[in-house]
Amino acid sequence: MHDQIPWRLDWREVCDGKVDCWPFPIDEKDCEKLEENECELNEYRCLNGQCGAKAFLLDDTLSPDCLDRTDESIQ
Numbered sequence: 001m002h003d004q005i006p007w008r009l010d011w012r013e014v015c016d017g018k019v020d021c022w023p024f025p026i027d028e029k030d031c032e033k034l035e036e037n038e039c040e041l042n043e044y045r046c047l048n049g050q051c052g053a054k055a056f057l058l059d060d061t062l063s064p065d066c067l068d069r070t071d072e073s074i075q
Contacts, residue, residue: 016067046070 013020015031039051046052046066056065061072 012064012067014067044071 009020009027014027017028019025019028021027037049037051039045042054043051044054044057044066046068047070048066048068050066050068052065052071057071059065059072064070064072066072
């Protein structure tokens with residue numbers, strides 16, 4: 001029997017449409033809730049519903065904070 005080794009995903013790997021946790025795809029569970037949340041006044045709302053700190057808006061195109069990369073594009 002194999003021992004289970006705990007590991008962590010980068011938050012950008014959660015709800016990205018790709019199952020990273022196998023055989024239990026918990027990283028893709030309840031992703032529709034991202035679209036239902038409310039962002040705080042100091043947060044930016046990504047087009048996919050995710051919230052990110054306004055301080056990181058348009059800060060680094062190589063490392064987006066929104067899963068859909070909308071925090072790094074001018075809309």
